[in-house]
Amino acid sequence: DVSEVRLVSIKSEAPELLQFDRSDESLTVYFPNALNSQTDYQLEIDYSVKKPAAGLYFTASTEAADPDLVWTQGEPETNRYWFPCFDHPHERQSTEVIITTQAGYSVLSNGKLLSKTDLEETEQVRFHWKQDASHVSYLVTLVVGKFEIVEELWKDTPVQYYVPPKRAEDVARTFGRTTEMIEFFSSKFGIEYPWEKYAQVVLYNFTSGGMENTSATSLHDGTLIDARAELDTSSDWLIAHELGHQWWGDLVTCKDWSHIWLNEGFASYCEVLWDEHHQGADERDYHLFQESGRARSGSALTQPIVDRRYEHPTRMFDVRAYPKGCWVVHMLRREVGDEDFFRCINRYGIEYSFNTAETDDLRKVFERLLGLSMERFFYDWTERPGHPELKIKTSYNNANSQVRIEVEQTQQWEPFHFPLKIEVRGKGEEKAVLDEFITDKQAVYFLNLPSAPQLVRVDPDYSLLAVIEEDKSRALWKTQLESAPSIVERIRAAEHLASSAASENLKLLKDALTNDPFYGVQIEIAKALGKTKVPEARDILIAAIDHPHPKTRNAVVGALTQFENDTTVIEALEKKLEAGDDSYNVVAKTISTLATVRQNAPLYKTIELLDRDSHRDVIRRAVLESLGYCHDQRALDLLLQWTGPDRYHASRRAAMDGIVRYIEENDMPVSQQKQIVTRFTEYLNSPSPLTRRSASAALGKIGEGARSSLDKLRQLANEDPDGWTRISAEAAVKQITEANDSRSEIKTLRDDIEKLRKQQEDLGKRVDEFDQP
Ligand SMILES: [Zn+2]
Known part of the structure; x- marks a missing residue:
């Protein structure tokens, strides 16, 4: 393979100059005599x-x-x-x-x-x-x-x-x-x-x-x-x-891009292994919790992890290879147990050292060493899209001291096969455990337990990539929030309790926001409180604005974005910004939340913060994005300056996003967007792929007004040597053409309505005529 390389000469070991041809992408070398397929030959290529x-x-x-x-x-x-x-x-x-x-x-x-x-x-x-x-x-x-x-x-x-x-x-x-x-x-x-x-x-x-x-x-x-x-x-x-x-990637390399999860899923799981080793189970589970959300999104819902139908390799580097790949490795570990898992991983690593491997190679190592068939596991998790959606209903029969557990897979298509553990705790040390290999879409199980359940723990070891919906009493959810051993159980309880936004539930969440020992649970509580959008939740969040954990503070401030135009929130955030914070992220989040909740942002309130240096420019980026909410030409001028090639790439991107916001907030007519679109279109020629990607993304978001950039964007989508630029240009083309389509759809709708109105008018007239005595 050669691209843009200027070839000077090619020699074999004789040394003799050889004839060669090149097309755009490949090189063909002609030897004077046929080569023996069993012999090594050397070739020297001189190029510039x-x-x-x-x-x-x-x-x-x-x-x-x-x-x-x-x-x-x-x-x-x-x-x-x-x-x-x-x-x-x-x-x-x-x-x-x-x-x-x-x-x-x-x-x-x-x-x-x-x-x-x-x-x-x-x-x-x-x-x-x-x-x-x-x-x-x-x-x-x-x-x-x-x-x-x-x-x-x-x-x-x-x-x-x-x-x-x-x-x-x-x-x-x-x-x-x-x-x-x-x-x-x-x-x-x-x-x-x-x-x-x-x-x-x-x-x-x-x-x-x-x-x-x-x-x-x-x-x-x-x-x-x-x-x-x-x-x-x-x-x-x-x-x-x-x-x-x-x-995983360098010593053992995926044989083809369709198996890239063998590189990325494993490397992503190394992050989890390190967290577990260095910081313990809570950190590991929170990492997996975040990956679980991503692993159940985007292309993972419609395409399998191993997929040979990709237009270019970059397409394979998405949520399937990383978070879902990570979860597949985790489930493999949970299904066979730690000892066997690491034994098999060791064998796989040794057997394919300095070699390439595909998904079947991994499967066969596990099967050979463990004497199991892993066909179904690899089919479910690498060859089909999606994940199980579980509905689990638990109830207790006092008469016969039995817990009834109903497990249903509600996703479309066939069932997934997986081990499922449910632990039910009664009074004191009483405990009953369901440990089943689920293969059907619907099943009912019974467990004996002398007293009514106090805690129902579904998937207590966090071993399954799934959506779990549970039907059980509020008392059980309350105990789960207050005392379940795993952080994921407590997060699920918080989300469930917040969904009704009942005052008694909000009080429980308020306590947990302060008292839960793990910041990740606090973060998810803050998010869940924000989503309720009720004043009581707002007040709980404002009271926690100086929470001792910086990551929780960040989430608390972020959750307040849900309360647009709320003067109590605006005042609290202005006070927070004035007081400052040790954390860069909290300062940045305060700026951006304030911009979102306060309509008609005054221009020079936050501008002085543009001078503040911070890690990855987070503060500056928040200021730039918030300028988009201003209704003042000077904000736009400033933003345009910050898109310049002399600025840090992340700030340039934030300035472009700020401009997109400005267009929207100010309802800028398409005719006035020309200067901006011309500037962004020029950036598509930048030698830096980061700039080309940022400009493509911004033009896509502008939509309708960016029609003049379509030719250039189409060219990038087809030819750009950087795969990620192609992907973002392709997305931009789609956004712009769809914005046009929806505009013409609206026009058609308007015409239709106008026709209907006329018809009705005519009808009315006729009725009037009939009514005449
Ligand atoms: Zn990687």
């Missing part, structure tokens, strides 16, 4: 490449504010833009990269640094990197830039952190647990970390969150955590994810 459209990015030449930086992004198939290769995950090779650059720059690539030579005469430096162990093309990396490099060791393996100048002080806070993670994964999988070093590099303007290039992971520019950001977030999940890929 200048300003490739993808794969290799020179940030200094793209965005004015950027530092001088070169980095690559090969996944899924963009490394072919800077070197000829077999650009598909089924083919492995060793790689060697020799780079000459200006003195003062560092160069990072895969494998081991064989040499670094100063070339004094030319004031240059040459780095020689080599990776002997095989990996696939998309994992080849090259980074050039000025970095502070911090290094430590795990056993004898160098562990390095490449960070932008002056950020070394954030390394320990951000990356401090890396060697512990390497140790933990090595022992959990029973396979030692397999590469010669582990480097992590933080890159400005990087187009992905992270990329697990073999032994040299690239990370986005918000990865480093400063002291205040630590209140809101940690990068552990990202670090664990990319490190997990060094086994």
Whole structure:
């Protein structure tokens, strides 16, 4: 595969020059004599490449504010833009990269640094990197830039952190647990970390969150955590994810993009394993709870995880590969138990080391080692879309001391097969457990329990990706909120109790918002209270606005968005903004919530906050987005300035979103949107994929008024070398054309109504005529 590469010559080992042909995307080499299929041959390809459209990015030449930086992004198939290769995950090779650059720059690539030579005469430096162990093309990396490099060791393996100048002080806070993670994964999988070093590099303007290039992971520019950001977030999940890929993705690679969940689902589950190890069961379950919501959304509802029908590989990197893939790994672990699960994972890892695998390979390892058929598991969870929707009704018969449990699968189509546990607790130590393998859409079970149930625990070990609806008494829900052992049970109780918004339920939630020992439960309580939209819930939220946990405070402020135009809320938020907060996220959330609830936002109230630096610019972004609610031309001018190429990419995107909001809030006529649309359309030509994606998304949201950008957007949707830009351009085209369609539909409707009105008028006249004496 070759793209935009200029080929000079091709030699075999003789050395003799060979004939070759190239089409747009591939290279054909002609040998003078037929080759023996059993013999190895070497080929030397001399080529050059200048300003490739993808794969290799020179940030200094793209965005004015950027530092001088070169980095690559090969996944899924963009490394072919800077070197000829077999650009598909089924083919492995060793790689060697020799780079000459200006003195003062560092160069990072895969494998081991064989040499670094100063070339004094030319004031240059040459780095020689080599990776002997095989990996696939998309994992080849090259980074050039000025970095502070911090290094430590795990056993004898160098562990390095490449960070932008002056950020070394954030390394320990951000990356401090890396060697512990390497140790933990090595022992959990029973396979030692397999590469010669582990480097992590933080890159400005990087187009992905992270990329697990073999032994040299690239990370986005918000990865480093400063002291205040630590209140809101940690990068552990990202670090664990990319490190997990060094086994699942790099050592064992999916054979085809249709099996990408073997990379992403496993790496996402490494985040869960790390949480469980480092912070315990509550954190693990909350992580899974959040993933569960995403795993039951979008494409996961209509397409299976393993799907060979994709137009381009980027399409496969969605909620099916990540959160749903993560849940499938979790369910596999729960179904066979920890000991067997890790034994099988170890065997799978060893058997397919330095090789490629597909979903059946994983299934067969489990079947062979455990003597079970796993066909149905893999059919239900990887070959069909959706998930079980369960209705569970529990009741107690005093006469015969029996609990009756009715389990129904209400989703369309056939049943899922899965183990289900329900634990019913009575008085004191009394307990009865249902442990069934569910195969039918409807079933009824009976359990003996001497006294009436005090607590009904459905799926107490959180082992099932499902929607669970329960029919049981309020008393049981109350105990569940107050004392259920797992955080997911308490969250489900909170959501259930909030759904009726009865005063007695709100009081329970008020107590739990303060007293529940886990912040994740508090967050979900705050959200549930907001959704009720009743004044009593509003007052509970306002009273909790200075909650001790920063993440809960953030959720409390966010939940207040439900109360638009409410003066009590506006006053409370203004007070909060005035008082400030240690957490960047809470400040940002206060700004954006205030903008949403207070219509007619005064322009210069929050503008001074534009100067505030914060982690990933969260505060500035909130201010920019809130400017969209202003009814003042100066807000628009300011927003347009902030879309400029000299600004940080996340702020540019926020400014574009602010403008979209401004158009809406000010009911701006299509004719006046021209200047904005022209500007955004120009951004579609940016060399930075991040800018092209942001501009596409904004144009799509503008809809109707952005018709003039359609040709350019269609071109991006078909040809852009960056898959995510194609996807966002495609979505924008759809939004704009649909906005047009709905406009013409409205016009047709209007015409129809007008016709009806006329007919009625005529009818009326005739009636009048009849009425005449
Ligand atoms: Zn990943």
